[in-house]
Each structure stands twice: as structure tokens, then as C-alpha cells.
Amino acid sequence: MDAFTTHTGVGVPLRRSNVDTDQIIPAVYLKRVTRSGFEDGLFAAWRGDEHFILNQEPFKAGSVLVAGPDFGTGSSREHAVWALMDYGFRVVVSSRFADIFRGNAGKQGLVAAQCSQSDVELLWKLLESEPGTPVTVDLTDKTVRAKDLVAPFEIDDYTRWRLLEGLDDIALTLRHEAEISDFEANRQTWLPTTDPLQAV
Amino acid sequence: MSRTLAEKVWEAHVVRHGSGAEPDLLYIDLHLLHEVTSPQAFDGLRLANRKLRRPDLTIATEDHNVPTVDIDKPIADPVSRTQVETLRRNCAEFGVRLHPMGDLEQGIVHVVGPQLGLTQPGMTVVCGDSHTSTHGAFGALAFGIGTSEVEHVMATQTLPLRPFKTMAINVDGALKPGVTAKDIILAVIAKIGTGGGQGYVLEYRGAAIENLSMEARMTVCNMSIEAGARAGMIAPDQTTFDYIEGRPHAPSGADWDAAVEYWKTLRTDDDATFDAEVHIDADELTPFVTWGTNPGQGLPLGANIPDPEQIADENERVAAEKALTYMGLEPGTPLRDIRVDTVFLGSCTNGRIEDLRAAADVLKGKHVASGVRMLVVPGSMRVRKQAEEEGLDKVFLDAGAEWRQAGCSMCLGMNPDQLAPGERSASTSNRNFEGRQGKGGRTHLVSPLVAAATAVRGTLSAPADLEN
Numbered sequence: 001m002d003a004f005t006t007h008t009g010v011g012v013p014l015r016r017s018n019v020d021t022d023q024i025i026p027a028v029y030l031k032r033v034t035r036s037g038f039e040d041g042l043f044a045a046w047r048g049d050e051h052f053i054l055n056q057e058p059f060k061a062g063s064v065l066v067a068g069p070d071f072g073t074g075s076s077r078e079h080a081v082w083a084l085m086d087y088g089f090r091v092v093v094s095s096r097f098a099d100i101f102r103g104n105a106g107k108q109g110l111v112a113a114q115c116s117q118s119d120v121e122l123l124w125k126l127l128e129s130e131p132g133t134p135v136t137v138d139l140t141d142k143t144v145r146a147k148d149l150v151a152p153f154e155i156d157d158y159t160r161w162r163l164l165e166g167l168d169d170i171a172l173t174l175r176h177e178a179e180i181s182d183f184e185a186n187r188q189t190w191l192p193t194t195d196p197l198q199a200v
Numbered sequence: 201m202s203r204t205l206a207e208k209v210w211e212a213h214v215v216r217h218g219s220g221a222e223p224d225l226l227y228i229d230l231h232l233l234h235e236v237t238s239p240q241a242f243d244g245l246r247l248a249n250r251k252l253r254r255p256d257l258t259i260a261t262e263d264h265n266v267p268t269v270d271i272d273k274p275i276a277d278p279v280s281r282t283q284v285e286t287l288r289r290n291c292a293e294f295g296v297r298l299h300p301m302g303d304l305e306q307g308i309v310h311v312v313g314p315q316l317g318l319t320q321p322g323m324t325v326v327c328g329d330s331h332t333s334t335h336g337a338f339g340a341l342a343f344g345i346g347t348s349e350v351e352h353v354m355a356t357q358t359l360p361l362r363p364f365k366t367m368a369i370n371v372d373g374a375l376k377p378g379v380t381a382k383d384i385i386l387a388v389i390a391k392i393g394t395g396g397g398q399g400y401v402l403e404y405r406g407a408a409i410e411n412l413s414m415e416a417r418m419t420v421c422n423m424s425i426e427a428g429a430r431a432g433m434i435a436p437d438q439t440t441f442d443y444i445e446g447r448p449h450a451p452s453g454a455d456w457d458a459a460v461e462y463w464k465t466l467r468t469d470d471d472a473t474f475d476a477e478v479h480i481d482a483d484e485l486t487p488f489v490t491w492g493t494n495p496g497q498g499l500p501l502g503a504n505i506p507d508p509e510q511i512a513d514e515n516e517r518v519a520a521e522k523a524l525t526y527m528g529l530e531p532g533t534p535l536r537d538i539r540v541d542t543v544f545l546g547s548c549t550n551g552r553i554e555d556l557r558a559a560a561d562v563l564k565g566k567h568v569a570s571g572v573r574m575l576v577v578p579g580s581m582r583v584r585k586q587a588e589e590e591g592l593d594k595v596f597l598d599a600g601a602e603w604r605q606a607g608c609s610m611c612l613g614m615n616p617d618q619l620a621p622g623e624r625s626a627s628t629s630n631r632n633f634e635g636r637q638g639k640g641g642r643t644h645l646v647s648p649l650v651a652a653a654t655a656v657r658g659t660l661s662a663p664a665d666l667e668n
Binding site: 015016017018020022023026027028030031032033034035045068069070073074075076077078079081096097098099100103104107108156157158161169170172173174176177179180183184187188189190191192193194195196197 | 215216218220221222223225227229230236237239240243248250255256257258259264265277279280282283286297317318320323328329330344345346347348349351352355356357358360362394395398399425426428430448449450451455456458459462494515516518519522612613614631633634635636639
């Protein structure tokens with residue numbers, strides 16, 4: 001995973017709440033077995049509408065999505081994060097994220113920046129009145145900045161540290177391999193395994 | 201110290217406590233796999249030259265992509281076929297037990313686990329699928345994860361996680377006849393909203409929950425994610441133990457006694473406190489259906505389509521307007537007047553034997569309305585077999601419904617079972633998102649009883665409407 005400290009790019013105002021992961025990427029786009037190329041499925045149903053924000057200049061080249069509350073609800077598909085990142089997004093700003101989406105974003109290096117809804121509204125107004133306004137997301141001081149607007153955002157400290165350092169979760173966990181083995185040695189013997197049952 | 205059920209299960213699985221901002225490392229007892237969210241995780245293992253740590257705690261099934269007719273032929277869609285074949289190759293390479301299409305134990309991953317007796321109280325269960333919350337019905341801590349986490353569990357059998365908050369959902373009183381577990385959970389979601397459970401584990405409690413069968417409890421816990429919660433749980437009791445006893449992977453003999461003794465401790469202590477509490481009166485509930493495009497947009501069947509102009513909150517008003525436009529519905533229309541094209545009975549929410557029995561009971565001696573198609577899709581091949589032994593398949597076929605093979609089917613637009621654009625369904629599944637059942641499709645979430653009655657009348661209906 002690439003480290004993330006600060007990012008500046010075109011902000012995209014998405015005035016929708018409850019943007020579920022079926023909207024971010026419909027199920028028909030989940031059939032690939034590779035990890036790239038998911039940008040074609042991003043908001044696939046909405047992108048059929050020429051008025052959709054990502055079909056308009058300068059938003060086409062957006063990299064900071066500013067969305068309504070409850071972003072990323074529904075299905076656990078990490079493809080939603082891959083689709084956003086493959087398209088070019090580096091940050092999603094919302095006042096509330098679904099838990100699984102937030103977790104998936106953190107694993108992949110997409111910053112889920114939780115701002116107040118009033119700051120989201122200010123960002124929407126600014127980005128709509130002055131399309132193409134660059135938005136800077138700074139993970140070191142946890143702010144979203146656009147022109148005079150400075151909006152603080154929340155992100156949990158551990159995810160922030162991992163993103164700043166660009167660290168791989170599995171490698172971090174495997175540092176504790178001995179503790180995992182100890183735990184396994186003490187599990188209840190009656191707990192089930194998936195081994196095929198022997199005919200008695 | 202007094203603790204909730206969720207806290208007890210959490211504590212029993214902590215490999216190491218994190219310090220400061222660092223999360224706890226939690227051991228995972230059972231990892232369920234399917235073809236959609238696993239290929240990139242297997243690939244990740246290969247790239248890093250890592251092994252799958254515990255194949256003996258891992259099991260896979262094919263469900264999301266599989267067709268529910270002609271399963272003896274190759275899957276027609278080449279991309280779906282590749283995904284299924286990739287799972288087969290990966291399971292063979294990494295030594296994972298797989299139940300492929302056509303196998304008696306194949307089915308939707310959340311139907312298969314409990315049916316094999318692999319889901320037991322007090323366990324941690326994960327799967328790359330948000331409806332993993334289903335397994336919480338046994339008093340397990342069960343939740344959906346993304347593909348990076350799937351890879352993490354494969355490599356380490358653990359997950360770094362911060363403790364969830366706890367929320368009690370108290371459902372007191374008794375359900376009236378014709379009101380089911382599905383109506384309880386739709387009412388809960390309408391009450392707390394699609395974001396109300398974010399960050400929480402929900403514990404469903406109270407007399408109405410205690411009186412539910414295991415399968416009904418699974419229906420309730422299944423849709424916890426639709427309220428934003430990662431997991432939902434119900435304390436195990438005699439109903440739970442009776443369901444597990446004798447299943448293929450259940451403990452037996454002295455192990456059974458030891459397990460039950462432990463399972464009986466898995467209850468929220470009397471003086472434990474939850475971070476939040478919600479109360480629902482079961483006596484007040486009636487059949488519940490959704491009218492919009494998120495599962496929180498639901499109302500009792502006797503109500504009318506709401507008028508967005510009456511909604512004070514701006515975000516909710518805009519969401520309601522967009523939903524009604526998408527759904528092609530007018531404010532003020534009685535829900536009972538809404539005509540459907542398709543009825544779907546199945547999914548990990550309502551694809552178990554009791555769901556099929558309930559619907560068959562309504563359909564017996566009746567016929568699906570003209571112009572309506574009804575798909576009946578068992579949650580697993582074993583459910584299908586049992587239903588056929590009970591003659592339910594004949595009831596469905598005599599009523600003019602289609603009797604299918606097992607799979608996720610029309611719950612999500614990923615296999616051949618889909619709605620056409622503009623087509624409207626009454627569906628026992630769990631999500632009414634735009635395009636969920638096929639691009640442009642319009643979904644009303646309902647219970648199996650409402651699904652069956654709707655199939656007969658052609659408009660959203662409860663079984664009681666058939667008597668008039």
C-alpha cells in the first residue's frame with residue numbers, strides 16, 4: 001500500500017445520502033478475478049445519465065468525492081473501494097460511513113474522511129458554485145481545505161498511522177505469530193473443524 | 201464485572217489486546233468462502249508466498265453466480281463461469297473443503313454453515329459477505345468482511361478489530377398470527393434507520409425473540425447489516441441447543457455436555473449495560489413491506505405511500521423523492537394497490553425450510569395470479585431435498601410457481617435470475633437498492649407469507665386478504 005500524507009485534487013459534490021455499495025458498483029461488475037479495472041463499474045447505473053456529476057467537466061477528473069451521509073452501506077464488496085480508486089478517487093468525504101466500507105477503504109489506502117454534515121454542505125456549495133476548485137486533504141493535521149474553507153475530519157488513529165506509513169496489515173499481525181499459536185493451543189477441543197467427516 | 205453477550209464472546213477470542221489506538225487481535229473460529237469475494241484474496245496469498253493458516257477452519261460454497269436451472273450444464277456466462285472455476289482451483293490448491301454446484305451440501309453460504317452444525321454459540325464467524333450477521337442467531341459473533349480482511353484471515357486466522365459498541369433491541373410481547381421475524385426486522389430497520397446500528401453489535405432480546413424458532417432468529421439477525429450494524433446476536437437457549445444437536449459437525453458425547461455447559465454462560469449479565477437500547481412492542485406489529493430504495497423505507501402493509509413533502513429532514517425528503525421516482529410510485533397510494541410482476545421466495549434471509557413451508561401453506565390449493573411469475577429458490581440443496589420429501593415442490597408447481605435449484609438467485613443481479621428494467625417484485629430477500637435485482641428493477645421487501653399472498657392476488661397482500 002502506498003503511504004498517504006496529503007492529496008490535492010478536483011472535488012466532486014455528490015448530493016446523495018445512503019449511497020450503497022450496489023450503487024457504487026453493481027453486482028454484475030464483481031465477476032472479475034483480478035484486482036484492477038473496476039473503474040468501468042463505478043456508479044454504472046448513474047453514469048448512464050448524461051447529467052450525472054461524473055459525466056460533466058471538470059468533475060470527470062475528480063479525485064475527492066464529497067457525498068451525503070451513510071456512504072457505503074449494504075454489501076461488504078471491497079470492489080466498491082477498488083472501483084473508486086481505479087477511477088482515480090483518493091478520498092471520500094461524508095458525515096457518516098458504513099462500517100465495512102470504512103474498514104475496506106482503510107485497507108486499500110482510500111481515505112474515508114468523516115466531516116460534519118454542515119461542512120459537507122459548505123463544500124457542496126463551494127464545489128457547485130466554483131466547479132473545479134481544488135480540494136486538499138491533509139492526513140497529518142486531519143483537515144479538508146478548499147479556498148478559505150478549513151474542515152476538520154475524523155479518522156481513527158490506528159488507520160491514520162497505517163495510511164501515513166503505508167503499512168500492510170498482514171505483516172503487522174504476523175509479528176504476533178507466537179501469540180496466535182499460543183491462543184490456538186488453548187482453544188476448546190470440541191470446537192468444530194471443517195474437515196470432512198469420517199463415516200463411522 | 202458484568203458483561204453483555206457480545207463482550208463475553210469478544211473477550212474469549214482476544215489473542216492480544218491492542219495498546220493505545222492499536223486494535224485488539226481477534227481469533228476467528230470459522231471462515232466461510234464463496235466465489236465473489238475470495239479470488240483476489242487467494243491471489244494476495246500467492247503473491248506474498250503465504251499459506252492459508254487453517255484450512256480446517258475454512259469452508260467454501262458456490263452461491264452468488266450460480267444459475268438455478270440447468271445446473272448440470274456449464275455456466276453460460278463466461279465471466280461467472282471463470283469466477284466459479286477460479287474458486288474450485290483455489291480451494292484445490294490451498295486445501296479448502298468446497299461444496300460445488302450440484303453437491304447436496306451446496307447452497308447459500310449462510311444457509312450451509314448452520315445446517316452442517318458448523319455455526320455454534322460463542323464462536324467468531326466471518327465471511328466476505330455482509331449477511332454473515334445471520335450466524336449471530338446462535339449467539340456467535342458473526343460479521344461480514346472485505347476481501348483484504350478475507351486475505352488477512354486466510355493468512356493469520358485473526359483480524360485486528362476495535363470493540364463494537366452494544367445495542368439492545370428489546371422486542372417484548374407476542375407476535376400476532378401472520379406476523380413474522382421478517383416483519384420484526386423490517387420494523388426495527390424502519391425505526392432506527394439504515395445507519396442506526398453503525399458501530400454496534402445488536403442483541404435481540406425479549407419474549408418475542410425467545411419464542412422464535414432458530415430459522416426465524418436467523419432471519420432477524422441476517423438483516424442487522426441493513427440497520428448499519430456489523431453483527432446481530434441472540435443469546436443461545438434450549439431452542440438453539442435442540443437445533444444444533446445431532447447435526448454433522450455438532451459436538452457429541454462428553455463434548456456435547458461440555459459445550460452446552462459453556463453455551464449456557466453466553467447470556468448478557470442481568471446488571472450489564474448496553475451503550476444504547478431500543479424497544480419494539482411485538483403486539484403492535486403487522487406485516488411490513490418496503491416502498492423505497494433502502495430497507496429503512498418501510499411501512500405496515502395497511503399504510504399508504506408517504507408524501508415526501510411531509511418529511512422534515514432534508515436528506516430524507518430528497519431520498520424519498522428519488523426513491524419514489526425510481527420506484528414509479530405516487531404519494532398516497534395504498535401499498536395494497538401496488539401490482540407486482542414477479543415474486544421471489546428465497547435468499548439467505550428467507551430461503552430455509554420453514555420459509556418454504558409458510559409460503560406453501562398459503563399457496564396450497566390456490567394459483568399464482570395471471571401475469572405474475574413466482575420463483576421459489578431453496579437456500580441450499582439440502583433444503584430443496586427436504587422440501588421435496590415434504591411435497592412442498594408440488595404445492596409450488598401446482599400453484600404455477602417455478603421450483604429452482606439452490607443459490608442466491610434473484611437476491612442480487614449477478615446470475616441469470618434478474619428483473620427486467622421497470623419490472624416490480626415482491627421479494628423475501630434483504631435489499632431493495634436501485635438495480636439490486638437487475639438494472640432498473642423495483643423491489644418491495646416482504647415476508648414469505650406476504651410473498652405468497654401477493655403472488656395469488658397480484659398486488660401486495662397478506663394471507664388474511666385472501667380470505668375476504
